[in-house]
Amino acid sequence: MRTLRLESEPLxxxxxxxxxxxxxxxxxxxxxxxxxxxxxRLLHGSREQREQWELIGGGEGLHWEALDEDISVAGLLAGRGDQTRRRESVA
Structure with a gap:
């Protein structure tokens, strides 16, 4: 079986x-x-704070200094949100 292998990760x-x-x-x-x-952090940040993003790692991630937020492209592609948010308990 053949599998597709990306030459590089998307940025x-x-x-x-x-x-x-x-x-x-x-x-x-x-x-x-x-x-x-x-x-x-993005949700509760101001529009001005959200617009002050920068690429990190050549595009491997995004950074918001004023909001102390870093998000990886790999995490977004995997469907992962903020891993620090509180999970609702299942009864």
């Missing part, structure tokens, strides 16, 4: 925000739309 090249989500554009042309609710 972020741009970020844009709507009122309830943010969109990360990758260097391979894909766009990821992520709910702000997955990242409470």
């Amino acid at each position: 972020a090249v741009d970020v844009a925000f709507s009122s309830d989500a943010f969109c990360v554009t990758l260097n391979d042309g894909r766009e990821l739309s992520i709910p702000l609710a997955w990242f409470p």
Whole structure:
């Protein structure tokens, strides 16, 4: 069986925000739309704070200094939100 192996991992090249989500554009042309609710620091940050993002690791991740938030592209592709948020208990 053959498997596809990526020569390199996708990298972020741009970020844009709507009122309830943010969109990360990758260097391979894909766009990821992520709910702000997955990242409470971004959700509760001001529009100005959200817009002050920077690429880290050459696009492997995103950083917001004012919000103390770092998000990896690999984590977004895996569907992982903020791993520090409180999980609801299941009864």
